[in-house]
Structure formats: C-alpha cells, structure tokens
Amino acid sequence: MDLITLGRRIRHFRTEAGLTLDDLSAATGLAPSQLSLIENGKREPRISALGTLAAALGVDVPALLSTEPPSHRAALEIELDRAQRSTTFGRLGLPEVKSSQKLPLPVLETLVGLHRELARRDAEAVATPEEARRASTALRLEMREVDNYLPEIEELAEPLVRKAGYTSGPLTHRVVAVLAEQLGFQILHTDDLPSSTRTVTDLANGRIYLPPASIPGGHGLRSLALQAIAHRVLGHERPASYADFLRQRLEINYFAAACLAPRSTAVEWLTVRKKEKDLAVADFRDAFGIAHDAAAQRFTNLATAHLGIHLHYCRVDGDGTLMRGYENDGVRFPADVTGAIEGQTVCRRWAARQAFASRDRASEYYQYTDKPNGTYWCSTQTGTAESGEFSISVGVPFSDVKWFRGRETTRRMTSTCPDAACCQRPPERLAQRWGDAAWPSAKMHSHVLAALPRGTFPGVDDGEVYRFLERHAPA
Template sequence: MEGGATGAASGTGVDTLVLGRRVRHLRTARGMTLDDLGRAIGRAPSQVSMLENGHREPKLSLLAQVAEALGVELGDLLSTEPPTRRAALEVELERAQRGPLFASLGVPQVKVGRSLPSDALEALVALQEQVQRLLTENAATPEEARRANAELRARMRAQDNYFPELEQHARTLLDAVGHHGGPLSQRATSEIAAHLGFSLHYVADLPHSTRTVTDLAHGRIYLPQRGAAHNDSRSPLLQAIASHVLGHTEPVDYADFLRQRVEANYLAAALMIPEASAVAFLGEAKAERRVSVEDLRDTYAVPYETAAHRFTNLATQHLQIPVHFMKVHEGGTLHKAYENDGVVFPSDPLGAIEGQPVCREWTARTVFELPDRFSPYYQYTDTSSGTFWCTSRVQSSSQGAFSVSVGTPFAHVRWFRGRETTVRSASRCPDPSCCREAPRALASRWADQAFPSARPHASLLAALPVGVFPGVDQTEVYEFLERHAPQD
C-alpha cells in the first residue's frame, strides 16, 4: 500500500472511506475474516484492517486482487455508494471527525465500530450536521456581508438616519454628568465612564485587533496609551461605553455585528454632539443660510467625519433637508455611504455599494486633485438623477487617504455656506463612456500593450473573519485580560 491518505478522498479520486466500507461489507457477507482476506491477497490482517478503515490508499493492482478474492468486479468494489445505510452513516461521521470542524471545536473523537449503537450513530451524524449548518449560516461571506450592508442602509434611509432611542440614551448619560451643550471634554467623557462604574486604564499592549477592551468582571476599560494614532481619543472610549449601555452581546451573525457597530458609533457621536444644542446651532445657521459641516466640526471639537455623520442624523429630522454622505478611498472606491435625497450610488446586483467605483466627476473624486486640503471644497454635479451640491474634505488614515463628502439636492442648497461656488461638473455614469472607458486616443494606443497587476484587498475572495467578534483574536484578548486583571 502507498503513503497515508488522511482525507476521505485519495489523490486518484478514490473515496477511501467508502471503499473501506464496501470491502468490509463484501468480506463479512462471504463469511471471511481479516486473516482469510489477508491470506488471499498476500497481506497482513493489519493492512487489510487499515484498508477497511479508510486509512490507506491502495494501488489499483491490489484492489484488483481484493475484488478477485471477494468474487466481485473491480467496478463494483470502486462504487461511490456505501453498501448500507449504517455504512453511509459511519462514512459521514468518520469524514466529519477527520475534518476541520471537529479539530476546531476540540471535540474528542468517537471510535466508529460495531460496538457503536445505530441510534447513537444517527444522533452523532445529525448533531454534526446541525453544527455545520449553524456555522455556515453564521459565516459572513462577502455576499452575505454586502446584503447585510444593503439592508442596514435601507433601514437608515427609512428613518432618515435618525434613531430617537439612541438620542434618549445620550441625553440620559449627559444629564447624569451635568453636560448640556458644547464640546464634550476628556474629563466629562471620563465622568460618564465613572458614572457607569468603569475605571480607565491606558496600556501599551492592547491587542492589535482591538481599539479598546472592556473587562466587565472588574469594571475596567482598557485603551491604548495616550499618543496612539486615533482621530479623536474620546471616540473609542465612547464607543465602548455605548456598547455597554446598549446591552450589546455576542453578535449572532454579521448583520447583528453591523447593527451593533452603527449603534455604538451613533451613540458616541450623539454624546460628543448633543442633539438639543446641535439642533439649536444648526437651526440658527439655516435661518442665516450658512449651514456648514466645518462649523459643526469646529463648534464641537470633533473630527470632520464625525461631524458629517452627525449632520446626517439631524439634517432631515430637524431641518427638513435631505442629504447624502460618502466616504471614498483615494483609489476611487466607495467605502461607505448614506442617502435619502435621491442621489444614485453605484451598486452591485445585490444593492451593495461598498467597493464600487465612484464617478471621476463627483466631488468625492475631484477633491483629491486639489493641492489645497485646508480650505473647504464645494462643487455642483449634474447627474442622471439630478443636480447635487457637495462639500468634501480629504483625510489621511493607515489605509490611505479618504474623502468625506456631504451633499444635498440643488433645491436645498440655498441653506448652505459655499452655495455660491462656480465649480460645476457633469456625470453621465453609469454610462461607461463617462469615465469607465479610457479616451479613444489612449485606448487605441495602449489597449493591447498594457497588463497591470491589480492590488485587490486580501479578503476579496475570502470569507469575512468568522468568530464571535469578526476580525478580533479572542485568544489574544483573553490573554491580555489575564495579564491585567487585578489580583484578588
């Protein structure tokens, strides 16, 4: 016999588990022992046993000897069907126990032999099938993630991206520490944590896959040491607080994970930019026709992206202004977006927009061409769904530069600072001739002379990280908590 075949199928395509069960069935049906068959083919009984248990892949010449000894055609011996229902169950359980599922669960293996009752065998096979089904349902494939993103965005649009229950949570927490307006200071942020029973600990060894770690057992929130690269040092702490306040538990699937992330981000922003004072500020700005995301950012001392997000929460609900938001990578792909103003984002057949190329004529792309990244940039864009005005800024990150844009239809631009801009562009997308196809002169010169090597994201074809918290190394987190837990 040749080298060990640990899987169910051999290199030649022979399913060694099914083959073994067929050999055993035919041998016992003829009243032959292992010794009898071993003598007939010139092999030791132990080698016959390994063949029957599917642990070795035999050569074709040996299988011909086995078939002759058992009085059957070689084709019958190599049939892919297990000989009995019991044999089929044994094959399925053996295959499962040799697969990655049992290994990952750390479940001890069961000896699949005659002593295993048939009802127990049925139960074990059914159990492993159900575990596999649940894991498959919870595994976030790119397609499932895109669908979950599209469904969540539809819910946000239906509510004008305004969630009253989260606003109430923010009011309750801010009232508890006596904060009623203006920028939320570091001290007030710490007071919110203390009010909820948490102490803050800045550490140098925070797990690389996390922004914060909360020790619920000891009432501790661990954060990276001051000076670590964060857009706003309050944001990760407030997001951790938000998840606790909202009672987030282990996500049951990727859609649940996305929902929790949106809720935590929303509540954190609502704490940094309180609804009552922000609405008063924006209402006054609208009355004077000088609504500005930059002014909201400066007034509350938050990053531009936080101000842009928060503006979308309040604009339609309180100012009756429909808006859209975009975050676009410098490579031209859409990272995330929201709209309730009729703008049409590029999307795939599932309705997902993440990763789709944005028109080169849109503000979110043209802003990258500007040398001045300090001053606000405004632009009108004529699109197939109407004319929109946008303001946009570029911000850096570890993943490259991103533009963050907020826009509104032409009919509502009269309320905004920057409406007087004369910069105007026209987009014919999704017509390929707009910007998807190269200019004719360039195409004729280079169409057959270029072969670029794409730089896709590593997860483009892979399933998204599977686990309780996608992308987080649980072992690393638990080891971290063990190191830092107070000694009793």
C-alpha cells in the same frame, strides 16, 4: 401556531396534574397515540380539541397557546427538536435523539450545546464577503427609511452626558470618565492592547481599556470610550451573526456621536446656522471638537429629522473606492448586483474625487454636479490616513443648497455615470493606440476572495484578548 411549544406546554400541564397519556385520553376522548403526536409537535390539534384539552388540564386556552416554554427543560427540549429538524443536522445523516422525560437533563444540555456550536459554525461558513455586503446593504436601506435617525438612542445618550456634567460645546474627557464611573466602569489606558482590538472591556472588574492617551487632544479616545460604554447602555448580547455585528457597530457609533454632539445643543446650533444660511460641516466639526467624518455623519442623523434637509454622505478613498455611504435625497451611488455600494468606484467627476486635485486641502471643496437624476451640490473635505488619502462629502439636491456656505461656487461638472462613456471608457484615441499594446499586471485584492474574519466578534483573536485581561486583572 408553534406546534413544538404548544406540545411541550400540554405535556408540562399534564405532568403537573399527575396525568398519564391514558388518563388524558380518557378525559378528552383523544387517542393516546394522537396525544403523543400533539405533545411532540408533530400534529396540530383542532381548535375544538384545544378547549377540551385545556379543561381536562385545568387551565385556559391562552395558557396552552402561550409562546413561552413552560420550564428550562422544556425550552431545551424545544431547541433540540428544532435543531434536529434543521438542514444542518439533516446533512449529517445521524439518527434523532428523542427528547423525552427519560433523557437526563445534563445529556439534554450537552446535546443542545453541541447543536448550537454546529449552527454557529454553519453560519460562519457562509459568512462570505457577499453575505457581508447583503447584510450591510439591508442595514443601509433600513437607515434610509428612518432618515438615519434613531430617536431611542438619542433619548438615552443626552441624559447620560448631562448627568455626567456636560453643558455645551465639546464633550470633555472628564465628562466621559464621569459617565463611565456612573455606569460602574473605570477607563484605563494601556499600550499593549491586543492587535485585533480597538478597546477591551473587562465586565468582571468594570474596566474599559483604551490605547494610550495622545498629546495633544486625543479626541478619538472619547469616541472609543463611548462606543465601549454603548454596548452596556444598549444591552447588547454577543452577536449571533455578521448582521448582528454590523448593527451593533452602527448603534455604538450612533451612541458615541449622540454623546459627542448631544441632540438639543447640536440642533439649536444647526438651526441658527440654517436661518443665517450659513451651514457648514467644518464649523459643526469645530463647534463640538470632533473629527470631520464624525461631524458629517452626525449631520446626517439630524439634518432631515430636525432641519427638513435631505442629503447624502460618502467616504471615498484616494483611488475612488466608495468605503461608506448614506443617502435619502435620491442620489445614486454605484452598486453591485446585490445592491451593495462598498468597494464600488465613484465617478471621476463627482466632488468626492475632484477634491483630490484641489491645492487648498485645508478648506472644504465645493462643487455642483449635474447627474442623471438632477443637480447636486457637495462640500468635500480631504484627509490622509495610514491607508492613504480619503475624502468626506456631504451633498444636497439643488433645492436645498440655499442653506449652505459655499453655494456661490462656480465649479460645475457633468456626470452621466453609470454610463461607461462618462469616465470609465478611455478616450478613443488612446484606446486605438494602446488597446493591443498594454498588458498590465493587476493587483490581487485578497479580501474579494477571503471569508469574513472568524470569531464571535469578527477578526478578534479571543485568546489574545483573554491573555490581555489576565495580565491586567486586579490581584
């Protein structure tokens, strides 16, 4: 029972009926002091008393027990009471302000606003990298439970692109523009986007600002536009925490992928290739005109739910750092004590790192790897970004490799990680020679110590965004 809301509802119905505490006391047999404690959420009434109170107030018991505040003022009073019972307020050592009917509404609104800001700053202060890793891990495990498949977003995305004119193959820029127009937005390209943003949406004037269109293609711009649109389609509110921010990022990425490779067309294409035992992420990428990373992640959305294939995906930097990963096939990614995988080092013998040594970077690299919990086959594509080399891998247990092109490869490695003897411990000969003679100066990874970026949207400079919108707003 929510005592604060219950108390405010009783007070609301009492004042609506024009009763004083003494009047209600006379009608119910409960002392005025006891009624005051109940209305202030400091005492729980007996079940029998609820019926008596409801009868005296001319309502039924369910009306008293509703979880909805009875009015805007009551909602503010409840919020103020809860805020003054929080540990954040308790640390301040300040006296409580009684949220009585005598408290002017503007004062009540100001106090609630100040408490909201205190709570926001308190939450921001604990948003350390560890907190971010915990939030990311919780989201990754949640997605594993649903096989990385979100049918509610699938069911929103495909009808929208079909209505905008999509039929088959790659989604065109024109269809994206029409989709935006149908939702009340115009897509504009500009070369002065704030440096801390990828896109900016002007909700007041129905504009989505993107980077300049590139030549040729500009395929990444379709995804950016769709992600901006997704916030509106999915009804996102401003994120209240870093966990909210991460979830929204996941959902807009999913929506964009579900538009770029609509479910019915993508599943039909994949089903044919599975029957032919010729599944390949590279072909899936080319069929829908998307980046290899996007194709790999979209494949994870559909493979289990529609093809019955369990799998894993990972993006690894050139130095072996795991940047992103997903699995529902039992593969064990390296993890820290919080369960987070981001920032961990992948075994040197995994395909995700062996592929960097391949001379043929244009084609996918195939490899079997015997791991402590079974044999896995992986298809890996390498690439280069501003930050350096990276690899994208999709892998499956040995039992599912029969559906994939590249299964005939003879490349095979054995990995016993996390056993340090696998690839983390230097050879004994080298350790004996250099163990006491080597003294390297290590790079300092500042992000390990830094707090998460500040702001409602982490890392975004609000002032820079507002000045940008002011420059571009229609006269």
